[in-house]
Amino acid sequence: MNNVVCFVLGGGKGTRLQPLTSERSKPAVPIGGKYRLIDIPISNCINSGIRRTYLLTQFNSVSLHRHVRQTYNFDPFNGGFVEILAAQQTNDGADWYQGTADAVRKQVRYLQQSDIEYVLILSGDQLYRMNFREMLDVHKSNNADVTIATLPIDQEKAASFGITRLDENGRVCGFLEKPQSQQELDHVKTSPDWIDQQGIESNGREYLASMGIYLFNRDTLVDALLKTDYEDFGREVFPASIRAKHVQAYLFDGYWEDIGTIKAFYESQLEMASSTPPFEMHKAESPIYTRPRFLPSTRIDNAEIKESLISDGCVIEGTSKITHSLIGLRSYIGKNATITGVVLMGADFYPRDPRGATKNAADPPIGIGEGTIIEGAIVDKNCRIGKQVVIRKPSGCPEDGRCGPVIVRDGVIVVPRGTILPDGWKLDNVEPCKF
Template identity: 30%
Template sequence: MEVLCQSRPKPILPYAGVYRVIDFTLSNCVHSGIRSVAALVDHQRADMTRYFRRWFSANRSLGSLTVLHPRNASYQGTADAVYRNLDYLSRQDSDTVVVLAGDHVYNMDYRGMLDFHRAAEADATVGVVRVPITEAHRFGTVVTEPDGRIAEFVEKSSRPKSDIASMGIYIFNKSLLEAYVTEDAADPSSRHDFGYAILPRILRKGELFAYEFKGYWQDIGTVEAYYEAHMDLLGEKPRVRLESTPPLLSDRKVSIGRSGGERGYVVNSLVGPGCVIEGYVENSILSPGVRVAKFAEVRDSILMAHSRVGYHSVIDRCILDERVDVGELCYIGFGNTTSQAERDITLLGKGVTVPGHTVVGRSCVVSPKAGLGSFPGRSVPSGSVIPLPVP
């Protein structure tokens, strides 16, 4: 995700052309009746703060949105972030705290999980979802008793015993959370992280439960996951529905259609406002202002705002970041799909300019702002990185 996140933090990556990933978590709070939210930000905090302010200005139904960033050194982990803002937490009236991640795609009413937490008389409750066992190593995994009590929790095991994965959603009794993060802060050997430190500590000493979420959920921690979260928007029965009720809220009034553009042909795609499509687009998501020239083809791809595809060029199974300019008679994503298709995505970073008559293979990564001189011989073999890393 490094190429996509060089110019913006992961939570405000574009999603579905006109939204941001963080919109899901914020919208879930509003629709769950949560009226007081604190956003703990560190990496690229200025960009995050600006977005939160715009979002809150457009969505006043959220009672308060407080942005908290470290006053000196960076946060050392998720638990450390909470510990260093205990003064804020102590001023809140609620005796229950919901801790959420900002880089997940899902629609969830947290009230069901809160009811479960209270009924179980838990010290803490972890939101969990079932994932393919081949993907479980990316997450904390749990082994549960029939009543939902967690018997074992392991963060990102190389050999997970379970396909029940932590969603990075936690509910704590406030007084216990304060005690646990304070105890953790005094431990010099701790990683100061909820998954690695706090949850194992609660498992040893208290009552830790799992609440299984049955809906769609995707952690966009990898390029492949980010791509799949977009492809899940498409088809006759998409796994993610933007037209759902209650609605997904953003920092502005937005809309994206399943067809559009001018004079072109669009099949099973989402097209943002202001796109000009004179070629062919299939199974793709186009952000506002994208231009697809005559006889050009875009297939199974994500094109971010103001990207341009030149005359007779092909974009196949790619992600093009904002303001990518592909010249005429190019083929980006050239080659046969392997049996491990999830590794075949070609990624062009923000502001890349691809000269005409260039072929770029599958599984390539082109770093942001790569220009005309970055494509020697106008042919880039599959699996290449441009510019090449310094030895």
């Protein structure tokens, strides 16, 4: 894999993930209690033997830069790196990245090294575990110019994805973005028998969705970028490559989730806390890497915890009840609190740490106060939730709207980063309004 270089796309503004992306980019959103989304593609690269990775960033990238810089420091003897390429104004151009392909075009000089033969293009906001060696083997054995990772899905999901049409050898001969009519769906349908023959059980899945993961021959990619003004891989570069080049499909049948909406994010996080998680963090052969924080073990004082993940450095006081929830780093949960179906992202400071103090001495400390009830919510980092607070979706609450300082997106309650809720605050008492 020494001849492979990877470009990870840092994502756009992430408007569908607001308010989680109000102060951070999508790849910097915390996941799994102690990780960031960006840890997923970089870990997949490391576990696959890819040691040269470039991260293209643009929006709200400070925390993302800090995390990558503090996490991925390769030793000087193996020649590996994870390098950040932020959008910048140069003598060649004064505009920002205009799309995924344009972002790579503006950094094409990093593809000029003579030892680079293949370029892997990844998204920074997807949750999956993949061995890219297998994808490269498929690419080379079929003498392909481009290989795209595809995922078998059923007809119900097909209308939300770009769907590939293959010939009997797995070569991509057509592509349709989000087919809607039955005629369009029939045009890109893949035979279940053919999928079964590839060693993957079709189980009623007759469509192969693009995962937004591309492997290019270096010269093929450079030509596509420099000889056209295409701005997007999915909408322009990939369809054009199908017409002019040999594009091969790589079939993937593991867990994969595009973390593009609040609902998708919330559900994927709670799935991690289930007794049989579809995305398993506890895999010694392919770990997910992140920044070491040297936190103490979590202290739990006579609490009742069911089907949950508890991260490092937490303090959970007596008689609290935590059910089907994900508890992030340094979380403090007071006595007799009830946490149900909650993604609690944790904190940067402990309650008594002066660095996390506010100017108002009456503000509650960082964490969840005594007797507080939270149900079906995402609580972003560094929130101060007082005693006897009740956060659960009231009747008549809009699917997308604002309830005082609390926001509802896709039907999920979101408490934004750094929110302060005083003792006795109740979501039921707040008049909801739509955006």
